[in-house]
Amino acid sequence: MNYHFEPSTNAANLHTDCVVAGIYKHGKLSSAAAQLDTASQGAITTHLEFGDFSGEKGRTSMLYSLPGVTSKRVLLVGMGEKDKLTQESLAQITQAAVNLLKSSKANNAISFLTDEISSEFMQAAVRQSITAVADSLYTFDSFKSKRDETPRTQLEGWTVAHTIAGDFSTAVSQGTAIAEGMCVSRDLANSPGNVCTPTYLAEVAQELANSSNKVDINILEEGDMEALGMGSFLSVSKGSEQDGKMIILQYHGGKAGEAPFVLVGKGITFDTGGISLKPGNAMDEMKFDMTGAASVIGTLTACVAMQLPMNVIAIIAAAENMPGGKASKPGDIVTSMSGKTIEILNTDAEGRLVLCDALTYAERFNPAAVVDIATLTGACITALGHHTSGLLSNNNSLAEEVLTAGKQASDEAWRLPMGEKYQDQLKSNFADMANIGGPPAGTITAACFLSRFTENYPWAHLDIAGTAWKGGAAKGSTGRPVPLLCQLLINRAGA
Ligand code: BES
Ligand code: MN
Ligand code: ZN
Numbered sequence: 001m002n003y004h005f006e007p008s009t010n011a012a013n014l015h016t017d018c019v020v021a022g023i024y025k026h027g028k029l030s031s032a033a034a035q036l037d038t039a040s041q042g043a044i045t046t047h048l049e050f051g052d053f054s055g056e057k058g059r060t061s062m063l064y065s066l067p068g069v070t071s072k073r074v075l076l077v078g079m080g081e082k083d084k085l086t087q088e089s090l091a092q093i094t095q096a097a098v099n100l101l102k103s104s105k106a107n108n109a110i111s112f113l114t115d116e117i118s119s120e121f122m123q124a125a126v127r128q129s130i131t132a133v134a135d136s137l138y139t140f141d142s143f144k145s146k147r148d149e150t151p152r153t154q155l156e157g158w159t160v161a162h163t164i165a166g167d168f169s170t171a172v173s174q175g176t177a178i179a180e181g182m183c184v185s186r187d188l189a190n191s192p193g194n195v196c197t198p199t200y201l202a203e204v205a206q207e208l209a210n211s212s213n214k215v216d217i218n219i220l221e222e223g224d225m226e227a228l229g230m231g232s233f234l235s236v237s238k239g240s241e242q243d244g245k246m247i248i249l250q251y252h253g254g255k256a257g258e259a260p261f262v263l264v265g266k267g268i269t270f271d272t273g274g275i276s277l278k279p280g281n282a283m284d285e286m287k288f289d290m291t292g293a294a295s296v297i298g299t300l301t302a303c304v305a306m307q308l309p310m311n312v313i314a315i316i317a318a319a320e321n322m323p324g325g326k327a328s329k330p331g332d333i334v335t336s337m338s339g340k341t342i343e344i345l346n347t348d349a350e351g352r353l354v355l356c357d358a359l360t361y362a363e364r365f366n367p368a369a370v371v372d373i374a375t376l377t378g379a380c381i382t383a384l385g386h387h388t389s390g391l392l393s394n395n396n397s398l399a400e401e402v403l404t405a406g407k408q409a410s411d412e413a414w415r416l417p418m419g420e421k422y423q424d425q426l427k428s429n430f431a432d433m434a435n436i437g438g439p440p441a442g443t444i445t446a447a448c449f450l451s452r453f454t455e456n457y458p459w460a461h462l463d464i465a466g467t468a469w470k471g472g473a474a475k476g477s478t479g480r481p482v483p484l485l486c487q488l489l490i491n492r493a494g495a
Pocket of ligand 2: 271273
């Protein structure tokens with residue numbers, strides 16, 4: 001799919017397979033629709049007078065061969081009430097348009113749907129309209145044997161156009177990069193656990209490094225981690241036949257010596273719970289337990305595509321959590337790279353065990369800030385459901401940055417508190433800390449555990465347990481929080 005930007009143009013004079021224009025509630029014409037109406041001597045108004053289509057949000061109506069209009073197709077899209085138009089509803093509206101177009105014979109389209117969003121949100125809206133198009137076109141059929149029977153869309157080009165002046169080509173190219181990053185992340189997360197192993201994640205990361213001279217890679221094998229004293233990480237990976245890997249990707253987009261922004265991803269390629277075995281119901285979804293890692297790889301892919309002028313490091317803690325003769329047992333005590341000891345009371349709280357050593361390792365890069373991304377707790381789904389990621393942080397200004405980026409990208413997070421009282425829940429009679437804090441406030445105590453390894457830099461933690469994937473009939477990765485992370489980095493880089 002190709003994405004472009006076309007400034008200050010007249011909707012009636014475009015050489016394209018389809019012009020996409022908005023109609024507000026009660027048949028009120030957008031500027032682009034008004035241009036089409038004028039050129040066709042009222043054909044749009046006449047169409048609306050039939051009353052079949054009145055601009056209800058997300059409704060669509062395709063018109064053909066309007067007199068005076070160059071494009072043979074005009075797709076009218078219901079925008080709802082003009083003053084209620086938000087970025088999020090714009091994404092839904094865009095998807096309604098693409099859903100209709102992808103089954104048509106149109107090879108390309110020019111869309112005016114972002115034309116009238118208020119100017120302060122326009123950059124973000126344009127970016128998001130691109131990711132919305134990509135989302136509608138996303139398919140994952142690499143594991144279907146009869147791939148060719150599924151009808152393929154002919155839609156190959158999408159151009160964002162405005163009747164007004166203003167250059168949004170950067171927003172289009174950033175949106176394209178974010179869409180690509182989301183696609184990389186979704187493909188990885190959707191891949192089954194027998195394919196997407198820690199070794200596979202390392203191979204994908206290696207390919208990313210090979211594709212750009214700005215990206216270096218270093219992969220720590222279990223022997224290397226042993227030498228570094230990463231006893232907490234290894235207590236998880238040793239239960240599996242699959243070798244654990246700590247994958248470090250460095251993107252050098254900024255000046256040499258400039259403090260990097262570090263992203264740490266939980267990469268549990270399958271979480272059985274270990275000896276504290278999970279119940280069987282929907283256990284297949286624990287293949288998505290590496291979405292933190294996938295989002296970090298996707299975000300770095302986008303950084304390369306955007307040529308973001310900053311240094312970004314991704315650390316991926318990749319392991320499989322299995323029961324077995326070598327697996328950790330409840331009550332086992334391990335020593336983390338930081339020297340702190342951990343009593344493993346529940347082997348299903350494995351994410352924090354692999355992350356804590358990655359977070360300690362991050363110190364050697366003297367990071368400007370560290371954000372970890374993890375499908376860490378079921379409790380986060382109970383607290384925030386599937387719409388909002390959990391955010392916990394030891395630094396108010398970094399937390400604000402993350403929240404703002406989430407709002408701008410419509411990939412929202414909500415901050416939860418941390419504090420001494422919650423820290424107390426992690427007390428162990430036998431080690432420096434336990435790896436669980438009991439049933440109350442499970443998302444907070446998980447973050448409290450991580451906070452003991454992040455004292456030396458500004459740190460934020462995103463719990464994406466509820467937002468990383470959808471279950472049920474639409475089961476699959478969402479690509480979140482790649483939009484939030486990319487927006488955060490775009491803001492940091494001032495790009
Ligand atoms: N990967 C899970 C968290 C999870 C569960 C994410 C369901 C999405 C859906 C994590 O490793 C885990 O098992 N957490 C435990 C922690 C508990 C043992 C303290 C949980 O949430 O039950
Ligand atoms: Mn678990
Ligand atoms: Zn897990």
